[in-house]
Amino acid sequence: MAEKSFKLAVPDTELDYLRKKLDLVRFPDELEDAGWQYGVPMDAVRRLTARWKEGFDWRAAEAKINELPQFTRDIEVEGFGTLNIHYVHQKTVAKNAIPLLFVHGWPGHFLEVSKLLPLLTSDTGDDPKFHVVALSLPGFGFSEAPKKKAFMMSHYAEVGHKLMLALGYNEYVIQGGDWGYAICHSIAHLYGPKHVKAWHTNMANAGPPTFWASPLLWLRNLLTPFSPADVKGLQQNKIWAADGRGYAAIQQTRPQTIGCFMADSPMGLLAWIYEKLVTWSDNYPWTDDEVLTWVSIYWFSRAGPAASARIYYEFFHKSGSSLAARSTTPFGVSYFPKELVYTPRLWMRTVGNVVFESEHESGGHFAAYEVPEKLANDVKSLCKLESVSKAFK
Numbered sequence: 001m002a003e004k005s006f007k008l009a010v011p012d013t014e015l016d017y018l019r020k021k022l023d024l025v026r027f028p029d030e031l032e033d034a035g036w037q038y039g040v041p042m043d044a045v046r047r048l049t050a051r052w053k054e055g056f057d058w059r060a061a062e063a064k065i066n067e068l069p070q071f072t073r074d075i076e077v078e079g080f081g082t083l084n085i086h087y088v089h090q091k092t093v094a095k096n097a098i099p100l101l102f103v104h105g106w107p108g109h110f111l112e113v114s115k116l117l118p119l120l121t122s123d124t125g126d127d128p129k130f131h132v133v134a135l136s137l138p139g140f141g142f143s144e145a146p147k148k149k150a151f152m153m154s155h156y157a158e159v160g161h162k163l164m165l166a167l168g169y170n171e172y173v174i175q176g177g178d179w180g181y182a183i184c185h186s187i188a189h190l191y192g193p194k195h196v197k198a199w200h201t202n203m204a205n206a207g208p209p210t211f212w213a214s215p216l217l218w219l220r221n222l223l224t225p226f227s228p229a230d231v232k233g234l235q236q237n238k239i240w241a242a243d244g245r246g247y248a249a250i251q252q253t254r255p256q257t258i259g260c261f262m263a264d265s266p267m268g269l270l271a272w273i274y275e276k277l278v279t280w281s282d283n284y285p286w287t288d289d290e291v292l293t294w295v296s297i298y299w300f301s302r303a304g305p306a307a308s309a310r311i312y313y314e315f316f317h318k319s320g321s322s323l324a325a326r327s328t329t330p331f332g333v334s335y336f337p338k339e340l341v342y343t344p345r346l347w348m349r350t351v352g353n354v355v356f357e358s359e360h361e362s363g364g365h366f367a368a369y370e371v372p373e374k375l376a377n378d379v380k381s382l383c384k385l386e387s388v389s390k391a392f393k
Contacts, residue, residue: 003166006070006086006142008062010300015058018266018299022053025267040275048274049267051288052296061293068114072142075162077155079148085159086142086302087135088113089167092121094129098383098392099169101160101187102134105178106251106308107273108366109141109297110134115372120379128383128392135163137179139310145303150318151310157186161195171195171391175379177203177367179311185324188352192329197391199352200332200382202367202375204343209350213326217349224346233342240340247276251312259306262298269305270295282338282364282371332356332382334375338364356382 027049030042069090074082088110091097100120102113113134120130137156139145146155160183164172174196176184181201188199209217226234250258262269273295277286298305331352333345337360348354358378363371383389 003071003073006072007066008070008142010058010062014300019053021264021266022049025049025265027267036279040271040278044274045267045271048270048288048291052266052270052292056289056292058296061289061296065111065293068110068117073163073166075159075166077138077146077151077158077162080146080151080155083138083146083159084144085135085138085163086110087133087163088117089131089133090117090121091131092123092129094121094123096392097121097129097131099164099167099172100130100132100379101164101172101174102132102368103156103160103174103176103180103183103187104134104137104140105176105180106140106311107276107294107298108178108180109294110136111294111297112366112368114369116368116376119372119376127380128389130379131169133164133167133169135160137183137311139303139307140301141297142302145307149314151314152318153182153186153315153324154190156183156311157190160187161191164195171197173198173200173379173383173388175200175202175375177201178365181205182315182324185327185351188327188329188331189324192327196329198330198332198355198382198385198388199327200334200356200379202334202336202363202378203339203341203365204333204335204345204348205341206343206347206351208344208347214350217346221346226344230342230344233344237341244340247272248312251309252316253313255309255313256306259304259309262305262309266295266299269299273298277366280338280340280365282336282362284364284366284370326350327352329353330355330382330385330387332378333358334367334378335359336363336365336367336371336374337361340365355385355387 068088070088072084072086075085076082104112120132136143174184174187181203184199188196209221211218331354333348360374367375
């Protein structure tokens with residue numbers, strides 16, 4: 001499990017291959033005045049494709065990425081052998097710092113943590129300080145992908161936990177959204193509260209309490225009327241289920257088929273991810289180079305972009321479309337208005353021991369990247385609570 005320093009260095013042959021693929025792009029036709037109703041507009045895809053081919057400086061983006069302290073380490077995963085895992089590890093000089101594991105989702109990656117790092121590791125002020133670890137999930141970014149079927153949430157959790165232990169962090173906190181939420185839930189359930197002292201999510205996602213699992217919560221929910229915000233949010237969930245989850249239905253049923261498209265067509269991969277970056281964020285002003293850097297990490301990823309889609313299949317087929325059991329570890333939830341799904345606060349009590357909640361007026365699915373100050377402040381506020389801070393004194 002020896003740690004090795006990592007610097008991203010995409011071979012020139014890969015850059016040449018990408019340009020050749022972009023030279024051969026064939027764009028689909030488009031209806032007049034289609035806008036975003038049918039998917040990503042072609043004028044945006046044409047513009048981004050042209051810049052990716054001529055004008056976008058990958059070497060400059062690569063150099064910027066390499067300013068992050070990156071490493072790799074072999075981690076043994078039960079039933080899957082050894083996987084070589086890539087991660088960012090930014091330490092603070094402050095004393096009594098709290099180790100924090102940041103877990104991304106899809107179509108995210110380790111770069112989502114970049115704006116949080118200076119906010120969480122600064123040694124100024126009285127707020128808690130953190131040693132931050134952000135891994136590339138197996139099959140994402142520059143981590144090795146599993147070679148066998150049925151790599152489940154518990155296995156991702158095992159990787160994250162073993163990484164923290166290998167770094168000397170026997171007690172730590174965790175944060176994640178999207179798949180990071182499900183993985184953090186598993187980590188908290190499997191390894192808390194002995195090792196995991198608190199966990200936080202920016203993606204509130206849970207179903208209503210049931211009589212058999214939570215009879216008191218079930219009764220409380222039965223007697224508590226929905227607020228106007230609940231009614232609006234739950235109605236929006238129905239719209240999302242009918243009109244927004246097509247990508248997930250494909251990736252959870254035929255990841256290998258969609259993987260052919262993602263692995264062979266850089267323009268197709270760009271359109272597939274760009275649509276999510278724009279429609280899932282809260283009017284975040286994405287620059288073309290930000291988008292291209294983001295998508296390039298998928299294109300140049302160690303296992304290729306197809307590997308990242310398999311997490312959907314394994315969860316919905318092997319994990320029974322369910323999250324881990326309720327965790328007693330102190331739990332914090334941040335609510336952002338443009339998150340993909342809405343969950344009444346009472347329902348989140350079925351997930352864990354909620355000790356902190358925060359509601360924001362702006363922010364979307366990529367909160368760590370869109371509104372890093374808000375998310376960092378929420379994590380700090382959670383860790384200020386006596387139930388959490390006492391573990392690190």
